[in-house]
Amino acid sequence: MRRLKEKDEAALLVLMEQYGDELLRTAYLLVKDHQTAEEAVQDTFVQAYRSIGQLQDPSRLRSWLMRIVINCCRTRMRTWSWRKVLPWAWVEQLAEDQGRYAAPEEQLVESWGRERLSVAIRSLDYMYREVIVLYYYQEMSVLEIAAHTGCKENTVKARLARGRLRLRKIWEREEEADV
Known part of the structure; x- marks a missing residue:
């Protein structure tokens, strides 16, 4: 947290690695589009990096990031996009099987x-x-x-x-x- 507040980009990369998949999975299920989900997660990390000083309790980091990604998804769902006009015929599987079986x-x-x-x-x-x-x-x-x-x-x-x-x-x- 200290490194993030000091605007250390390496700390941001650690944050992205730690929470990126979870935020992406959530965003994808909310917006139903892989590219839009990636954009929402990217915006989440940018916003978090800029506003990290607003986070009072470091133990609430995950919750804070989740709130940001939810708000980014809501914004994207309200925003008109060419994706609503142009059809797409794809079904993407977000989570690859890790070979559990x-x-x-x-x-x-x-x-x-x-x-x-x-x-x-x-x-x-x-x-x-x-x-x-x-x-x-x-x-x-x-x-x-x-x-x-x-x-x-x-x-x-x-x-x-x-x-x-x-x-x-x-x-x-x-x-x-x-x-």
């Missing part, structure tokens, strides 16, 4: 399941996608999500419940289509 078949099934879940989450409205990602992927409590999003706790709980219900319906439709 020995059998290629198991790797394929695991990868396919993650991709289906990722696609289902990305198909949710932003307000549901945001709380689902923060709750399940970032393991934040309802209280923490409320603080990060500026919503009331009951609103977060309602969005989680509705988001789960929508995910279940999406999953059931896909299973019916597979039959």
